[in-house]
Amino acid sequence: MDLVSLLITWLITAVSLFAISYLPIGVEIDGFNKALLSAAVFGLLNAFVRPILQILALPLTVVTFGLFSIILNAIIFGLAAYLVTGFRLRYGFWSALLGAILLAFVRSLIYQFLKI
Template sequence: MKFIIRVLVVAAALWVATQLVSGVAITTSTGTAKYWGTLLVVALIFGLINAVIKPIIETIGCAFYVLTLGLFALVVNAGLMLLTSWVSQQLDVPFHVTGFWPAFWGAIVVSIVSWVLSLVLPD
């Protein structure tokens, strides 16, 4: 149940990012079941990438995290958002991020919205 709630939280956060950040988009028609299904698939991809690749990057780039007082995490999150976009395109999922800055701001929005929703929802 916890996994399903996390996927739904990330899907909601991705939806907010697509609404607020130009350059982060789902290219199916809005309001349809396919649109929301795409959000769920992208949330799964994003969650898998964060679960598998992010710990490796954090371990390798530990010095950068220390030297930048954690600000390097913003760059890593943007890269993971771009990687999610690339994997989505390879799987023919209509999710696209146009470049680094939309990925940067989109990752910040996803992080903030996910954090707020995790405060509101029970464990």
């Protein structure tokens, strides 16, 4: 992945996080600069922590026919919120779960709109 693609992905994730924070699901981000920082932390967690969690959760993922991967997304989302000051989950796990699902949805909409 080249640097331009990485920067585009980071920016799209930040815009998506910032947009999600305006929905009444309990995801709160203090400003766009916090969304940029949250997107960077989210990307790093996806790169380094998610593979370890996927290996550890493989039996549950197989038993649930892949649905447990949604829970893994919520865990990564919650970890990012825990690590970044100014990124909060008002309703805890439920905000993380809804936020992770909506993040994937909003990101895919932006990618479809931009045709990337």
